[in-house]
Amino acid sequence: MPTIEDVAKLAGLSRTTVSRVINNHPYVSEDKKKRVILAMSTLGFVPNSAARRLRKQKAETIAVLVPRVTNPFFSKLIESLEMAASEYKYKLIICQTRYLLEKELEYLQLLSTKQVDGIILCSLQNKWEHVEPYLDHGPIVLCNEYAEEAHIPTVKFNQVEGAYIAAKHLLEQGHRRLLFCSGSEQSMVVQHRKMGFLRAMAEHKLQVELVEFIEDAYDIEDGRRVFHKIAQMKKIPTAVFAGGDEVAAGIISEAKRNHWSVPDQLAIVGFDNQLLSEITEPTITTVCQPIDKMAHKVIDLMMEKIQTKKYHKKEVYEFELELLIKGSTAKNVIMLA
Amino acid sequence: MPTIEDVAKLAGLSRTTVSRVINNHPYVSEDKKKRVILAMSTLGFVPNSAARRLRKQKAETIAVLVPRVTNPFFSKLIESLEMAASEYKYKLIICQTRYLLEKELEYLQLLSTKQVDGIILCSLQNKWEHVEPYLDHGPIVLCNEYAEEAHIPTVKFNQVEGAYIAAKHLLEQGHRRLLFCSGSEQSMVVQHRKMGFLRAMAEHKLQVELVEFIEDAYDIEDGRRVFHKIAQMKKIPTAVFAGGDEVAAGIISEAKRNHWSVPDQLAIVGFDNQLLSEITEPTITTVCQPIDKMAHKVIDLMMEKIQTKKYHKKEVYEFELELLIKGSTAKNVIMLA
DNA sequence: CTGTTAGCGCGTTCAC
DNA sequence: GTGAACGCGCTAACAG
Numbered sequence: 001m002p003t004i005e006d007v008a009k010l011a012g013l014s015r016t017t018v019s020r021v022i023n024n025h026p027y028v029s030e031d032k033k034k035r036v037i038l039a040m041s042t043l044g045f046v047p048n049s050a051a052r053r054l055r056k057q058k059a060e061t062i063a064v065l066v067p068r069v070t071n072p073f074f075s076k077l078i079e080s081l082e083m084a085a086s087e088y089k090y091k092l093i094i095c096q097t098r099y100l101l102e103k104e105l106e107y108l109q110l111l112s113t114k115q116v117d118g119i120i121l122c123s124l125q126n127k128w129e130h131v132e133p134y135l136d137h138g139p140i141v142l143c144n145e146y147a148e149e150a151h152i153p154t155v156k157f158n159q160v161e162g163a164y165i166a167a168k169h170l171l172e173q174g175h176r177r178l179l180f181c182s183g184s185e186q187s188m189v190v191q192h193r194k195m196g197f198l199r200a201m202a203e204h205k206l207q208v209e210l211v212e213f214i215e216d217a218y219d220i221e222d223g224r225r226v227f228h229k230i231a232q233m234k235k236i237p238t239a240v241f242a243g244g245d246e247v248a249a250g251i252i253s254e255a256k257r258n259h260w261s262v263p264d265q266l267a268i269v270g271f272d273n274q275l276l277s278e279i280t281e282p283t284i285t286t287v288c289q290p291i292d293k294m295a296h297k298v299i300d301l302m303m304e305k306i307q308t309k310k311y312h313k314k315e316v317y318e319f320e321l322e323l324l325i326k327g328s329t330a331k332n333v334i335m336l337a
Numbered sequence: 338m339p340t341i342e343d344v345a346k347l348a349g350l351s352r353t354t355v356s357r358v359i360n361n362h363p364y365v366s367e368d369k370k371k372r373v374i375l376a377m378s379t380l381g382f383v384p385n386s387a388a389r390r391l392r393k394q395k396a397e398t399i400a401v402l403v404p405r406v407t408n409p410f411f412s413k414l415i416e417s418l419e420m421a422a423s424e425y426k427y428k429l430i431i432c433q434t435r436y437l438l439e440k441e442l443e444y445l446q447l448l449s450t451k452q453v454d455g456i457i458l459c460s461l462q463n464k465w466e467h468v469e470p471y472l473d474h475g476p477i478v479l480c481n482e483y484a485e486e487a488h489i490p491t492v493k494f495n496q497v498e499g500a501y502i503a504a505k506h507l508l509e510q511g512h513r514r515l516l517f518c519s520g521s522e523q524s525m526v527v528q529h530r531k532m533g534f535l536r537a538m539a540e541h542k543l544q545v546e547l548v549e550f551i552e553d554a555y556d557i558e559d560g561r562r563v564f565h566k567i568a569q570m571k572k573i574p575t576a577v578f579a580g581g582d583e584v585a586a587g588i589i590s591e592a593k594r595n596h597w598s599v600p601d602q603l604a605i606v607g608f609d610n611q612l613l614s615e616i617t618e619p620t621i622t623t624v625c626q627p628i629d630k631m632a633h634k635v636i637d638l639m640m641e642k643i644q645t646k647k648y649h650k651k652e653v654y655e656f657e658l659e660l661l662i663k664g665s666t667a668k669n670v671i672m673l674a
Numbered sequence: 675c676t677g678t679t680a681g682c683g684c685g686t687t688c689a690c
Numbered sequence: 691g692t693g694a695a696c697g698c699g700c701t702a703a704c705a706g
Contacts, residue, residue, distance in 0.1 A: 001451075005683080013693085014694075015685090015691070016685085016694080017691090017692065020685095020692090023685080028691075029692095030694085032691090044473070046446070046449040046453050046474075047450065048683050049390075050387055050391040050683075051391050051684040051698090052683080052684060052685080053387035053390070053684095054387040054390075054682090054684075054700090055685050055686085056684085056698090057387075061430075061452075067401070068416065069406060070413055070416050072407065072409075076407055077409045078431070079407050082431075092430070092431065093429070094431045113386040113397075136381070197699050212677095219612065220615070222637040249616050249617070275556065275557040275558070276557075276613065278590065279590045279617060281593070281618055289460070313680085340699055341699065342700095350676085350677085351676070351677045351678075352677085352700080352701090353676070353678080354677075355700085356677065356701060356702090364675050364676085365675075369676085384700075385698085387698080388700040388701090389701080390682095390700095391700075392681085392699080392701050393682085394682075546690055571693085
């Protein structure tokens with residue numbers, strides 16, 4: 001591999017001049033610039049990133065921690081983050097924690113070892129006190145997650161409100177026995193949704209007959225399991241708030257296999273507005289999250305923090321959610337042919 | 338940030354000894370080892386990766402090029418690759434080419450700039466001659482894709498056979514007017530499937546009435562569009578070979594909205610055996626690909642190539658595919674309750 | 675078993 | 691405008 005030295009020799013100039021051309025500094029005569037560029041291309045010279053990183057103390061790379069990329073919410077988020085980052089010429093390194101505490105900490109070390117300039121946490125399993133020390137090595141930004149004690153930039157959705165409008169919708173449809181079904185209780189996303197859900201319940205306190213909770217449901221398979229739990233309950237709920245469209249789809253699918261009618265016997269509201277929610281029968285009433293907006297905000301924030309190196313202040317940016325009413329809850333809506 | 342020098346000073350030893358401890362070399366007395374470890378932890382020392390990379394000429398990182406992470410096939414592949422790579426303590430950097438030639442070349446530069454030790458190409462849009470030069474800088478391995486002229490390690494599925502068994506199944510069900518629906522014609526995956534499909538057609542030449550082709554279908558939305566194209570054909574096919582379960586799901590969904598009966602009026606076979614294929618009604622007959630096996634093989638291969646630095650030989654590893662017959666083609670199968 | 679020394683390839687003062 | 695020289699942090703000979 002040719003180095004900057006080789007280029008300099010071939011061009012009959014010093015390393016410095018070559019370096020200046022590479023980083024297009026001013027004060028290089030057009031003539032020599034041409035010579036350098038010629039020499040570079042004849043040698044097929046490419047600057048070595050390790051040396052640059054060492055010298056500039058920048059990796060131009062950000063780590064994104066997500067539980068799993070197979071979850072469509074996260075893969076959509078990654079896609080958006082990647083596009084936003086590439087506008088700044090930043091690379092992303094995607095890390096799957098699989099909800100494991102150790103994996104999360106392991107990947108946080110990318111920051112200490114300077115393999116990345118910052119970390120975007122889209123999942124937070126560890127207690128904040130275990131994550132905080134890594135802040136010594138660079139910026140950490142929370143994305144979609146939230147931690148009360150974390151004094152760092154945070155971009156999130158208004159999950160409280162999202163769950164509230166979803167729950168309210170179910171109540172307005174006349175449901176009195178409800179099931180709240182979610183992912184890990186660890187996550188503040190879940191906590192917030194539960195708060196919103198319970199707020200709606202409280203507002204209709206007199207009418208609500210039953211409120212049940214189920215945890216750790218993430219995908220279609222989990223949804224199927226949830227259905228069977230429902231079917232075995234003493235008092236069977238008439239409506240389910242599912243943490244994601246995948247879970248909702250699993251419930252619907254299994255319900256129909258068992259000849260339950262949706263939404264008449266069991267109404268379901270999902271989350272995320274995945275394409276999947278248009279495929280099921282009925283289609284899934286769902287809460288739509290503006291992932292793209294969030295992704296852009298996160299990247300802009302991260303870039304600012306990397307530059308200014310001031311990232312110990314808590315600043316929370318919140319995006320609003322919207323309920324899309326479709327077939328899985330709408331009793332008397334005339335369905336499109 | 339403390340450096341190895343600081344640790345050495347605090348421990349009253351030389352940089353070398355510290356380095357030896359870090360890389361657990363032999364020939365370091367237990368006593369000094371202890372002192373070093375103590376010094377490291379009191380200072381909170383973490384080795385700087387940029388310096389290591391520069392010195393060792395290794396990034397311990399591999400780039401994976403995929404079209405889009407939102408495609409479940411690729412997100413599943415990434416998940417498997419990531420788990421396999423982490424066994425070697427290798428990081429993955431995920432790059433989305435979005436089927437763009439320039440993006441692909443841009444990411445290949447990660448190899449020239451030494452940001453990664455190797456590249457796994459799960460998508461190949463450029464002509465091989467445009468990719469080949471990058472081989473000067475490190476190993477490139479093809480995964481799921483194939484290029485005749487590429488003399489590099491390749492791990493793939495037997496797409497010819499996969500499509501053949503799927504097509505044969507449709508013919509055996511009595512279908513005589515068929516539609517082959519796929520992604521980009523560029524991809525050898527598509528070419529191979531087409532070959533297998535046509536081979537089955539040829540074997541039943543006398544009976545086949547119609548064979549149509551549609552391209553550039555990747556997701557649920559595309560599937561919907563495909564349905565409308567089908568509906569407008571002069572001679573309407575009775576069976577569709579879809580390049581993926583998403584497309585198949587889109588076709589089924591739209592077909593049913595338009596009161597077509599599946600599989601009676603239109604039979605459909607998908608690809609990938611996604612969870613989604615269990616959600617639709619009917620469920621989707623699909624070709625199952627052992628993604629996990631492929632991923633492990635690719636990583637093992639890549640590790641070997643990085644080590645030996647011999648990666649200019651073509652060696653092709655192929656995994657067999659399997660047809661899973663479900664509701665979208667099975668006319669007379671009694672469906673499970 | 676341990677320390678001294680010499681780069682890995684680049685960017686950047688500071689003189690000229 | 692340009693070049694010489696230093697050092698980013700670390701590892702790997704080579705001595706001892």
